[in-house]
Amino acid sequence: MQLYNIIGKVLGVDPATLSEDSNAQNTPKWDSLRHIEVVFAMESAFHVRFTMPEIASLRNLGDIRKLLLSKNVRLNEPENQRRVA
Amino acid sequence: MSFTSFQFIFVFLPVCYAGFLLCHRYGGWTWATHFLAAASLAFYGMFGLPLLLVLLGSISFNYVAGRAILAQEENRGAAKLMLMGAIGANLALLGYLKYTNFFIDVLNQLGGTSFGHHHLLLAIGVSFFTFIQIGYLIDAYNRQLLPASFSRYVVFAGFFPCVTAGPLVMQREIMEQLHERNDPAFDSRRLAIGLTMFGMGLFKKVVLADSIAPYADVLFNGVAAGGAVDPVGAWLGAGCYTLQLYFDFSGYSDMAIGLGYIFGIKLPLNFDSPFKATNISDFWRRWHITMTRFFTNYIYSGLAMKGMRSEASRRGALPRFALVAAIPAILTFFVAGLWHGAGWTFALYGLLHGVAIAVYLGWREFSPSRLPDPVAWFLTMSVVVTGLVIFRAADLATAGVILGNMWGLSFLGIVDGSVAAAGLDIGRALSFIILLGAIVLLLPNTQQILHRDWPSSDTKPAATEARAGLLAWRPAFSGAFAVGFGYAVALTSIGAGTGFLYYQF
Numbered sequence: 001m002q003l004y005n006i007i008g009k010v011l012g013v014d015p016a017t018l019s020e021d022s023n024a025q026n027t028p029k030w031d032s033l034r035h036i037e038v039v040f041a042m043e044s045a046f047h048v049r050f051t052m053p054e055i056a057s058l059r060n061l062g063d064i065r066k067l068l069l070s071k072n073v074r075l076n077e078p079e080n081q082r083r084v085a
Numbered sequence: 086m087s088f089t090s091f092q093f094i095f096v097f098l099p100v101c102y103a104g105f106l107l108c109h110r111y112g113g114w115t116w117a118t119h120f121l122a123a124a125s126l127a128f129y130g131m132f133g134l135p136l137l138l139v140l141l142g143s144i145s146f147n148y149v150a151g152r153a154i155l156a157q158e159e160n161r162g163a164a165k166l167m168l169m170g171a172i173g174a175n176l177a178l179l180g181y182l183k184y185t186n187f188f189i190d191v192l193n194q195l196g197g198t199s200f201g202h203h204h205l206l207l208a209i210g211v212s213f214f215t216f217i218q219i220g221y222l223i224d225a226y227n228r229q230l231l232p233a234s235f236s237r238y239v240v241f242a243g244f245f246p247c248v249t250a251g252p253l254v255m256q257r258e259i260m261e262q263l264h265e266r267n268d269p270a271f272d273s274r275r276l277a278i279g280l281t282m283f284g285m286g287l288f289k290k291v292v293l294a295d296s297i298a299p300y301a302d303v304l305f306n307g308v309a310a311g312g313a314v315d316p317v318g319a320w321l322g323a324g325c326y327t328l329q330l331y332f333d334f335s336g337y338s339d340m341a342i343g344l345g346y347i348f349g350i351k352l353p354l355n356f357d358s359p360f361k362a363t364n365i366s367d368f369w370r371r372w373h374i375t376m377t378r379f380f381t382n383y384i385y386s387g388l389a390m391k392g393m394r395s396e397a398s399r400r401g402a403l404p405r406f407a408l409v410a411a412i413p414a415i416l417t418f419f420v421a422g423l424w425h426g427a428g429w430t431f432a433l434y435g436l437l438h439g440v441a442i443a444v445y446l447g448w449r450e451f452s453p454s455r456l457p458d459p460v461a462w463f464l465t466m467s468v469v470v471t472g473l474v475i476f477r478a479a480d481l482a483t484a485g486v487i488l489g490n491m492w493g494l495s496f497l498g499i500v501d502g503s504v505a506a507a508g509l510d511i512g513r514a515l516s517f518i519i520l521l522g523a524i525v526l527l528l529p530n531t532q533q534i535l536h537r538d539w540p541s542s543d544t545k546p547a548a549t550e551a552r553a554g555l556l557a558w559r560p561a562f563s564g565a566f567a568v569g570f571g572y573a574v575a576l577t578s579i580g581a582g583t584g585f586l587y588y589q590f
Binding site for chain 2: 025026030032033035036037039040052053055056057
């Protein structure tokens, strides 16, 4: 649950309350400043860099996962733990 | 032609709806979309042929520019150059139509010259259709577009419900709905919901906003003409204007969203009970939401990301906060203020909100304590009302006199605090503030009342149903009676009122 833990920590929310559909519209505390912090936390944790077009394309947590996977990031979480709301 | 005119309600809208259904019957959604594009141009054309030519020129140019940017998939440098050129062309049009005389004034003041004002077209909605299309160009560069024919593009950039004052739509959210659809064009429930939302907006505008408007005008026009005001009059007039603008602009937005829904196109929300916000950042997620979204997506995010990655932001919490939160927020809101028009009042309005957001974010980051909700609400509303005084005032001097009285500076001798309240009927103004204030603070908002058929392209928030309570709309006699009665009151109130306040932008 690496991804959920990092995002939960940045937002200051319980990672268990997050899902693949979580975004700024449906998650308390996920405002535009926190969004930038989430993106930067991803860049730091996984040693990748997102372009502005990539950042603009992120609509929810699931998109962040897809983007990380497209950059060959290995996420330490088994398939069955990915919650789809 | 305003949404509140009899010509629109009883001629344009029924004729347009009939044409839309006929086109759909014989040519499916393709022809229905062609028709909506033509009807949108006809609607805007009624403001004058020169204006229609401006809109058509802008739409054609941006459609071609967007495709040219998209075609540069391999050559990002060329795409960026095209993007800059196209945005520059849009800003040049906007600058010429809206800011020329302001620059002449500044030049005259600084250089002691005496250039006269230009007679410019009063291009209704120019800020809206220009910014909608600047967003489109950036989305083209970011490759965030869905395929669109020219007709579909016209419906996105010039759709008659949005062309005069928003909501500021994004290409993707409109195209997703127009793409390969095969639902029926006529849907009695969709028509009922759309007309209900349109009616609620009409009521908000012509009954509520137009009723309270004279009390705001007495203050602002009186002071601008050199009249006197006292603190009570200043507060009441400012309160009246705050409520007037909310009911005017959110009424307009409800009408626009209701119209879109009738024609099968869901539009994004623009208001979500903004006066219930308990911090200024939350306020901007509830007030003119699509404008906030535009400036957040296209200005704030880029600035904040640059700040976050900079070397300087690693030197400690304070430099990081300044580069990632405070400076981007202040710059973004400064630009958002100027978007409303040329003038020092709009610049100061944007600056005030930018600084207020920076202060709020700073408090959130660095202070361990949280203010009680009533205190936080009062502080938030203080910034909102102060900002709207600056926003409404004819000039900075008028704003200074009113704010000086509101915030007690008259007692310090900084401004003149006279005893008269510029002819304001204090009892009536106060009654209106209490009545309309109770509506915004205690009742559910339009989309909450209509939550069962959620009429917007935005995701429905989880708590919506609970907020609507017994007032949730359903197709029953009681609902039909309430909506019919509201229409009757609204339609008999049309005539005396003013146009929408946001038409000037």
